[in-house]
Amino acid sequence: MTGPCPVNDDRWLATVFAVPLILLTLVSAYFCWTALTIRPSGAWDDDAYAGIVLACVMSAGAAGVAAAVWVVPAVRRVLGWGWVVPALVLGVVAGVRWATGG
Template sequence: MSHPTAHPDGADRGCLRLVLAVPFTLLTLLAAWFCWTAVTIRPSGGWDADAYRGIEVACLVTMVLAGAVILLGLLPSVRRAMGWPWVAPAAVLVVVAAVRWATGT
């Protein structure tokens, strides 16, 4: 006999999804802002070390923040509640930041 307050399997996923949506959304938005910053920085020339350093830092922060979303999404309980569509934007941001960091121009 089940407990009277027990929920059927998956009935409380809505609450868990709502709670997990906060860090997913905040981390993804922060990563998107840093990625946008990295993409919009334009060095004045080969001598502009500060701009290149800014690109590197913005790309690194993007990859760390988006990587946290991806790692969080890899947890089985989180993956069941949230699904891959919540992780996909972070994965795209990692790719964009990696390409920007690699090209550096």
């Protein structure tokens, strides 16, 4: 009598877990790009500064969620550091842009 053939689910799990990380990294990249390309017309341009802050918050938030997804042990088991580093870098860039104020 033979039992079921053991199946290696790592490839399937990597695909399933990579999708949200990729999407969150793309969202973070879009908002980071937006924060870096907004140029206020002057010191009086409060709307542009508010847009920069909002884009930075969204970029850092998406990067934080990506890091939170990656911290789950099942995700870390199949996806290495290379999957979360781009999101973390984008989050840091957005944080620096936010801190410098435009």
